Structure formats: structure tokens, C-alpha cells
Amino acid sequence: MSYKTTIILAVIGLLLGGFFLFVEPKLRPTDDTEKWQRKVINPDSIKNISKMELRRNDSEITLEKRDEKGKDVWFITKPIQARAEEYVMIDIVSTAKNLDKLNVVKKEAAKTLNLADYGLDKPKCTVSIYSDGKEYKIKFGKESGIEKETCYLQLEGDENIYVVSKDAFGKFNKDINALRNKHIIEYEPYKITKIRMWERFSKEVGGKLQYVQEESEVARRDDGWYLEKPYTERLEDSQVNALISGVKDLTAEDFVAKKDDLKEFGLDIPKNKIQIFEKDNDKPYEIQFGTAPANSDKTYAFNPTMSEVAVVDANKFNALKKGRDDLRSTIVFDIKRDDIQIIAVKTSVGETIIERIEVEVEKEVEKDGKKEKQKVKEQKWTLKKPEGIKISENKVEQFVTKLLDIRVSAFLEKEPQDLATYGLKEPKATVTVTLKDGKGGTFTKSYLFSILADLGDAYMKKDWESQVYQIQRRHYDVLLLSELNFADDVIMSIPPTSIKRISVELVYETVSGKEAEDSYSCKLDDATGKWTAVGNKNKEIDEEKINRIVSELSLVRVTSFIGRTPELVNRYKLNKPHIKITTEIEVDAGGAKKRVEDTLLIRQISEKSYYAKRQNDNIVFKISPFLPAAIGAGIYKEEKEIEEEGHNH
Template structure:
């Protein structure tokens, strides 16, 4: 009995092992056959021949691709690389007809595209003639130049070979690293200009007057320039640029790099072709005319006030001895006490301050920035509500000197045009100015609310009923 069981087990093992061998032997995936025996990295030249155009790309070993026909231009390396990869990876699905009597039914008389490559060792594999797509299965008919047979390849191959010069051209207009920029100048056609120079790790406005610059605004402008892409290629050798508004451009943005190199972009008219919305541009150092998205120009068409540092008051929180606050509730003072503590003084009574809350106020006040500089100098305080501010904060240093006073206003403004249905009949605006500047800044409601808080909120064990209150101000 035991012997019989052993024999049965051995037979079962033999059956299972034999089945596994047969499945493994005969179900191996057949190796994919390529149209051409060529590797992407070995391709040095690609020729694309169409009924109405020829395009030729070339590269030297280790060098980038260039378009050499019908124009001489830098190629988009990603596009050129994808093209070379698609050619090298072209798959032979199957043979349709070894000796077709007529090529026309396959779209191969003539072919829509003829693709020829040359390798770095000067070998030229057979050209690939591309026909039309199959009605079922989404494959493409192709033929190799060294054989009469009609073959099938994957459907994406046809689309991948259908290129124009504009598809393959590099669309980058300016090439520089932000950290290499030493100077940025933006000049308008009315003669106004702003010049911003690097000052160590920061930026400063030097024209039309000397001011600190908003580093974020400057870097955003530089990023807009270096990331600008051509949306359209207008003319490589324009005889006259007047028609594009580039003889006297509306705006000229120029960067000067640390090595002395200068790059400029000139902005002209809006495109006049139907369905187009770009702006005509050219590089100041080059002839071709391109188009870019309209936002590129609007992002750069800024005034000196837009690039100004919008910090409202500058101070070191560690140097502050007292913070005097006036708001609609009255007045109170935050005073530094021994042992790193703070006192809150209201109506002659002193309470222990909540240290983290007071320190957070100082940090918020130090970081307070206007959303924009509305005017400099401020023509009058009354239109901005600053003749009767909703909030006034004065900082005094440990030496008894005033570090700065900031006045903040909240006003209601009625629209000057008929209101849109559903729109509030008036809006609220916030403004600020400081004793250290003649400028008036616009503020966000959030920034105003962060500073406009009642005295109890700064006390240790603040009453639960205490809450920030918006200061009232009469409508203007």
C-alpha cells in the first residue's frame, strides 16, 4: 500500500514537471522585431521627406541636435530625442504583402513620409516609407526601401513622424541662470524705465531713484523671462519689423549677466491673425520674430512701485522695549519686563502678558508688507482714511527712541460704475503708512485683522470672551 502511494506521488510530480517544461518551452514571448537595426544613441542624422517639405536634423557625438534644413536653428532636444527614439523603436507587427501589385491602397504611392537615418559611423539603414493607417487595429502601413514588401507597424509611428519645422524648433527665447543675473532693466516706449541691480544676495532699484527692491517681485520677473516660450514662429529674416511693432517696441526687458553678457527681449504689437492672441517679440541680439503668450508682457510691464520693497516698517523685535497700540477700544501698551516677560498696561493697570502672543505680534509686525504701493508720496491722508486711522502702533526701543509708527485704516468704498448683479454695494479697503516713509500701502484684510486685536488677547489667561474686533471707520 505504501509503495503504491509513493508511485502515485512520483507520477504526479512527473506530470506536473512535464507540463511546466512544455509551457515554459513553447509559451516564451517572441522577441519584438524592429523595423530598423539601429539604436537611438547611434543616430547622427534624421531626414524627413514629405510631399511639400524636407526637414533634416543633425548632431555631432555628444552634442545637441540642430535643424539644418530648411533653416539653420537649434532643435528642441526633447522633441528631437523623441523622434530618434520612435525611429529606433519602430516595431514590425507583421508583413501584409510580400510583393504588392499596387502600393496606392496602402498610402505608399507616394508615401506620406520617407524617414532616413545615418549613424555616427556613416551607415545608412534602409529608409522607412510611411503610408496610411489601417481602418481596423490602428496600425500603419510602411515599407522599407530595400524590400518591396508592405509591412505593418504600430499606429503611433505615423503621428510620430509627421513633423513641421516649428514642432522641432527650440522654443526657449532666453537662456540664463537667475543667480547669474547682475542687472535687470525694463524700459517702456514712453521713456520710463526701471533699473534693478543685484546687491549681494538682494536687489536694489537704482533708477529712476534709489530704493530697496522686493526680491520676490524681481525673481518673478526674471523667471518670466527665462521661462518664456515661443508660441509661434513668425519670421526668421524679417525685411521690416515695423509691422510687428518692434521698430519702437512697447517694452524692452534686458538682463546683464555677471560675465557681461546682455540678453534682451523686445515686445511689440498683439498678433493680428485670426484666432491668435500672442504678442510679437524678438531677441534684441537676433533677427527672428516670434510670438509669446500675452501674460509674458503683462507680467513684466511693471512700474518702479511694483518692484519696490513693500516692507512697511523695519526693526529688530529684540530691540523693542514697548509697543503702544491705539484702536477703537482705546489704548494699551505692551512693555518688556524682567526675565524675558511682557506686561500689558491698560488704563494704568498692569497685567502679565502672554509671551508667545506678544512675540508673535512683533514678528507679524516685522514681516508686515503692503500688497502694493498706492502712491509715493501720499498726496493726502484723507482719501485713504489715514487722517483718522482705525489702528496706530508705535514701537519704542530700549534706548527710549521711537523705532517707528504705523497707521492702518479701514474704509468702505462705493463702486464708481454700476454694480454687477449680486455684487455688494460697497467694498472694504485697507491702507497703511509709516513714520519712516511717505508712501501709502494697500493691505489685505488678513494682515489688518492680525494686528487689530484687543488688549486682553495679549494677557496671560486671557478672558475667553476676548476676541479680535474690526475697527470701525466712517465711509469715505
């Protein structure tokens, strides 16, 4: 190849390269061009859709996109003022930009297409799409016979008629209820920093009942939510968050036209009004709640920016945390477990004091691969008062847990006129807790409890405030147990060899339903080690039966303590027991032997429920059925057994 030819080829190569470098990127690839040509409207022309008008039958709906706090939001502006449903608008806008021509009916030369043949003289739906100041109008006609599930469409300014998906028609052919957002108000929950609430109450003014509204203000601080007005109080964070999410998630089931007078809906003085504020924004989101429509399980709700009143499910409204009391902390003992030093419970039967002290214990630890004993300091609960009762460390911890778990069931008077109304002028139980103050010292908090009836609800107040609370009766009953909350389960522990005599009195019901009495008694003969009947020498003792009774008596465990009051003794009829068992026990008294008696009273309440008390105190407790069953079996041999033994001899 000559030098001249080489130069020519190089120049041609540079020219071709320059063509592809500067011209090719500006051309649409063939497949993209075909795709673009298939669209009813060039997607590049409607990149910035800002408004739509949907006309169907005799109705017209106008939708406009607005900037709301930096976010594009679609609104219905005609015939009502309402927010449009976001996902529906995303679907409609996407359909407009991706509306495909499936087929085309071309206008023949010198001929005009008859629009009536395609249902386009009276279109089913007309859509005007506005983008960058320009309008694009499309009309949907009747179903097409060319392809299944298709219909005819015409773009204004284009003489051709196109066949498009019937599904595309369905995206635009929506009524106002399908387009509107059913949420009453919408916001980002994490942005909320303040809430104002108004609650409606009835109040007597001049001898007449009138509606008044009480305002509350809630604000978020660094450590959580607080009530700021009408007084300051730490709130339950979870309840405030439930309010914020509950209002946001509340949706309308229907809408009714707003009237000039909102009294018909109970909105002239709303039952509840809530304003929710975002950070650094003084303009709140607002929702108002009125009354329920007649004979309905619905309630009216209203957003002042809307032109209609919403109808919401009354159950959802009732479940909404919308009042001051709904947000308040229901924790009674608002203290930290680790700060507790002393708990004192004072009731009508006495005072119980437990204290957590630091003790030094020896523990085996591993060091350098070897085990060695070291002295370490631990926290331990001790019973300071009453004395002489064996307690269980685990039960004390369970008692503390029960205290901390007490919750308010209802908020009563904030400023009661007379504490005697709730029995709190002379409380039946007072709990005083001594706490560490974090500075090396301590401080105390006292809580007052009372009841008005044996089986009624319980009431309480904190010593440093006037608010009265209602709590469940079971929480109050825990306090009445006092030291029994953590007393050892073993109510009787007697060495079997120390039991020298057993006397039993029984009351039982006969077949006819009448009560009958029975009794038996036996004693241990120290010389022979045999049990003999007392007062009934003709009866022979069954060793197996008496040994079973002795075994059960030697270790009597409480399944649960009930309490320690005369009222409980009467309630469980232990003043008329079914079983009275007296045990004579030999004990060591300073080197000398002496005998003492211990009497247990037992009454059966149901098939497997036995309640008991010792004769010398009023502590009522439940026991298992094993001891009553052993006592009920008696101590004598059956006549058949005696006959068989005689026959064997």
C-alpha cells in the same frame, strides 16, 4: 595513457583555449547579430546623429544639433529658426537608431520592384539622417497589407523594400508645430544671478503722451535678491524666484510670422522686456512682451533669436511677476521679532507704549532626580502707557504678530510731491519701534499711517524714506485699537453681593415698526436679602430672572474690541442705545462703604450682534447676547405665575 599522448592533448587544449581567449570576444553573439540584422540602419553607423531633414508633402524641415553652453540642443534651422522640443527629438533619434524590419520584400533576380506598388514613387515622408558626415535616406510608402499597423519603407542604396511599424512612421511624420519647443526661452533657474527689466510707461513730453521705458536691475547676493538699479532695496526672494520660473515655464499657444516692423505686435517699444543672465555669462536670455491681438485674450511675446512672434495666454502674462513692484518686499515692519524692545503707538486718542523687560521668576526644575525651585530670567511685556489697564501677555504677542503681518497692497509714489495727498503730512497714527542693534545698544524706526475717508484704504510710509504705500484698512484699524489690542477681555467684574440696585431703560421696535420705550428698576433689601421693585409696588420680582441679570452683570466679557473714537460711537448708534442699564455698586472706600454707578449702553445691530460702550468713555466693543437676553426677559413674574402661586397657597 602514454607520455606522448598526454603532451599532444595538452597542446590541443592550449590551442583551443587561445582561440576562445583571442577570437571569441571579437565575434557578436548570435542573438545580438540577429538583432543588429533586423535594424533598417546599423545603429553603430548613426551613433552621432547631428542633422535631420524631414520632407513631407511640399514642406521641408531641417533640424540640427548644436552645442549650447556644453549641452547638445536640437534646433529647427529651416524653414524657421527655433529650438526643437527636447523630448520629441529624443523620441525621433531613438526611433532612427531602433527602426526594426518586420518583414522584407526582396528583389527577384533580373526583376525590378515597382515602387508605385508600395507608394514609394511618391513617398509620404522622406527622412535624411546625417551622422559623421554620411547621409542615410529613408522613404516611407503606403500601408502594408502584410501585417497590421505597418507600412513600406526603403533605405536609399538598398534594393529591398521593408515592412516597418506604422508608429515609426508617425514619429517622423510631424509638422513644424509638433517639432518646435513651445517655451519662449529656456535656462536652468538655479544658475541665474542677474535680471534686467524694462517697463513701458506713458509720459507727457511736449504736451504729447509718449511711451518711455524704465529700467531696473536685480542681482543675487549671498543673503538673497536685491534691486540694484535705479536704487538699492532688498527684494522678496520668493517673488524673484517666481519671475525666474514663470518666464521659463511660459509657453506659446501659436506662432505668427515676424515682420520687419514689429509695431504691429506692440514690440517696437515693448510693454515689458526681461533679460536673464546666468553666472559668468554676459549673453542674456531675452523675452519681450507686446500688445494683445484685437478682441483676444492673448498677448504677443518675442525672443530676438527666434524668427517668429509667439502668441501667449494673456492670463499667464498678467500673472507673471514682471515688474519692479512685483518683486519688492510687501513686508511693512521689516524687523526681527526677537529684536523688539519697545512699541509705541500714537493716535488721536492718545499714546500706547508696551515694553519687553527681563524679569526673574521662580520655576520648579528637576535636578539629580529631585524637584527644586530655581530663579530664572524671562522676557515679559508690560504696559507703560496708559497706566492702570490690565493686559493679557498672549494678546500682546498676538498684537505683535498682527503688526509683523501687515503687508503692502500697492506701491504708490516713490517721490510724492505732497504727502497731504495721502493724509501723511499729519499722520493719524505713528508706530515707533525700538530695536536691539546687536552691539548692546538700541535704535528706533518709525512708521506713519493715515486715511482719507472713514471707510477708504489706508496709506503709510516709513519715516526714513519717501516711498508711499497702500495697505488694507483692517491693518490700520488694528493700530486705532491702541491698548485695546491687548486689554483684558473682562470689561466688568463685580462681586454679585456688591450689586445693590439695577435700573434699565429699553427702546424696542413694535409690531407696527415703531419704537416704544419701557423701563424697570429694582433694589436689594439688605435686611431681607430680597429684591424689590422700585416705583412699581404692584409688581412682584421674579428671583430667577433678577439672579440671572446679576450673574451676567458680575462678569461681562468682550468678544472683540472695535475701537475708541466718537466716530465709532456714532457708526454703531450707541448714542441711541436699545438698552441702558445702570448698576449701583457698593465699594470699600478706605474702610467706609460708598456706592458708585456704572452704566452700560447696548445696541443690537443684527440678530446675534450686540455692540456696547460704557457711558463714561468711547470704547466700543462687542458682547455676547446673554446679558441683553437676560435684561430683555425683565424682572417681574408673569401674571399666570402669580395666579398659580395664589392657588397653591
